[in-house]
Amino acid sequence: MGVNQKQVKVGLVGYKFMGKAHSHAYRDVSFYFDTKAKPVLQAICGRNEEGVKEAAATMGWQSYETDWRKLIARDDIDLIDIVTPNNSHAEIAIAAAQAGKHVFCEKPLALTLEQSQRMLDAVEKNGVVHMINHNYRFAPAVQWAKKLIEEGRLGRIYHIRATYLQDWIMDPEFPLVWRLSKEVCGSGALGDLAAHSIDLARFLVGEFKEVSGIMETFIKERPIVEDSSGLSGKGSSEQKGPVEVDDASVFLARFENGAIGTFEATRFAGGNRNGNRFEINGEKGSIRWDMENMNNLDVYFHQDEDGLQGFRTINCTEEVHPYAGAYWPAAHIIGYEHTFTNLMVELMNGIDQGYSPLPNFVDGVRNQAILEAVQESAQTKQWVTLSDIFKKAEPSVKS
Numbered sequence: 001m002g003v004n005q006k007q008v009k010v011g012l013v014g015y016k017f018m019g020k021a022h023s024h025a026y027r028d029v030s031f032y033f034d035t036k037a038k039p040v041l042q043a044i045c046g047r048n049e050e051g052v053k054e055a056a057a058t059m060g061w062q063s064y065e066t067d068w069r070k071l072i073a074r075d076d077i078d079l080i081d082i083v084t085p086n087n088s089h090a091e092i093a094i095a096a097a098q099a100g101k102h103v104f105c106e107k108p109l110a111l112t113l114e115q116s117q118r119m120l121d122a123v124e125k126n127g128v129v130h131m132i133n134h135n136y137r138f139a140p141a142v143q144w145a146k147k148l149i150e151e152g153r154l155g156r157i158y159h160i161r162a163t164y165l166q167d168w169i170m171d172p173e174f175p176l177v178w179r180l181s182k183e184v185c186g187s188g189a190l191g192d193l194a195a196h197s198i199d200l201a202r203f204l205v206g207e208f209k210e211v212s213g214i215m216e217t218f219i220k221e222r223p224i225v226e227d228s229s230g231l232s233g234k235g236s237s238e239q240k241g242p243v244e245v246d247d248a249s250v251f252l253a254r255f256e257n258g259a260i261g262t263f264e265a266t267r268f269a270g271g272n273r274n275g276n277r278f279e280i281n282g283e284k285g286s287i288r289w290d291m292e293n294m295n296n297l298d299v300y301f302h303q304d305e306d307g308l309q310g311f312r313t314i315n316c317t318e319e320v321h322p323y324a325g326a327y328w329p330a331a332h333i334i335g336y337e338h339t340f341t342n343l344m345v346e347l348m349n350g351i352d353q354g355y356s357p358l359p360n361f362v363d364g365v366r367n368q369a370i371l372e373a374v375q376e377s378a379q380t381k382q383w384v385t386l387s388d389i390f391k392k393a394e395p396s397v398k399s
């Protein structure tokens with residue numbers, strides 16, 4: 001560790017899919033990057049003692065807890081990281097902020113706009129650093145897309161076409177994991193997948209003005225779950241329960257700056273395992289990105305010579321590409337886990353310098369408002385404006 005490097009003692013709540021991804025990022029960030037602060041894997045928390053003890057040993061945590069309240073009460077914890085299902089984010093984040101801990105939370109921020117606003121109020125009131133995990137922003141190719149747009153290389157933006165396509169629940173016998181319970185996750189493909197596309201659109205294009213959506217649940221009943229982790233689960237074939245969330249959500253959007261967007265999030269796009277993709281078209285050019293080839297950014301510029309025009313592929317692994325220079329020589333590609341490591345650079349610098357890096361809970365609140373607008377539009381079959389969503393929410397919710 002560097003001589004002047006501050007330590008950030010982390011308490012992680014949850015230890016499965018995202019638990020592993022975040023643990024890896026804490027372990028790796030100081031290996032690749034010269035951050036001002038360095039995370040210490042202080043304690044990991046889960047309700048099952050045997051499971052969390054094993055996770056602590058495997059992933060390199062110094063201690064474990066079986067109750068997140070005890071974790072938050074510990075004096076030797078600076079940052080609470082929440083990687084539990086969505087219905088527990090608000091309670092844990094608010095308690096952590098009230099105890100003066102910095103908070104890093106998984107997406108979507110909460111179940112509702114009102115809940116997410118309470119989380120934002122709590123972190124602001126207690127003056128702690130906060131951040132939400134929209135890790136896809138931190139792929140070097142996405143950061144490069146942002147730079148090209150900010151430099152005006154695409155000119156005025158006309159379109160974003162974003163899809164997030166998966167296929168892991170197409171089997172009707174796949175069980176009712178927590179991602180299919182409205183009470184636990186709020187919405188299905190919408191909050192799980194479209195939340196990422198919405199974040200990318202807000203990052204690259206701008207603020208949403210209004211949306212019009214449809215949501216569909218193709219398989220209405222599934223076996224009750226026995227055990228689950230991340231995107232896998234085991235079920236009982238005899239007992240079934242209702243699926244309460246959308247299998248697919250599709251919506252149109254208008255942005256404040258006049259751009260328009262189409263969004264499709266589904267878990268029923270056979271053959272697409274993690275098809276998080278977007279294409280953006282502007283007056284001077286276009287860009288497109290596909291998570292499954294995440295190091296590449298396709299670009300097209302109208303100013304290219306006649307006869308040589310067309311999309312070309314930039315492998316965003318050169319020194320000049322954000323974060324890429326910390327890893328390997330050009331074209332020695334990086335992967336999914338590095339999006340988390342790159343985000344961690346910002347979180348550690350934010351904690352060291354006392355600011356909340358983007359995307360933070362303000363972004364989480366805006367994202368949640370868009371999710372809520374799409375849900376309302378699907379129910380009412382009407383366009384819904386974001387200003388109306390904020391007006392209808394609790395008086396404390398600020399647009």
Ligand SMILES: NC(=O)c1ccc[n+]([C@@H]2O[C@H](COP(=O)([O-])OP(=O)(O)OC[C@H]3O[C@@H](n4cnc5c(N)ncnc54)[C@H](O)[C@@H]3O)[C@@H](O)[C@H]2O)c1
Nearest residue numbers: 014015016017018046047083084085086106107108229230
């Ligand atoms: N950023 C991303 O790309 C991304 C990807 C996957 C999941 N997520 C988000 O991460 C969160 C977790 O998803 P996951 O796939 O890791 O889920 P998971 O089912 O793999 O793991 C959830 C973990 O939370 C623990 N847990 C649940 N309730 C708890 C409680 N009350 N106290 C302590 N621990 C508790 C479980 O034991 C488990 O360890 C969700 O909010 C999800 O939307 C984000």
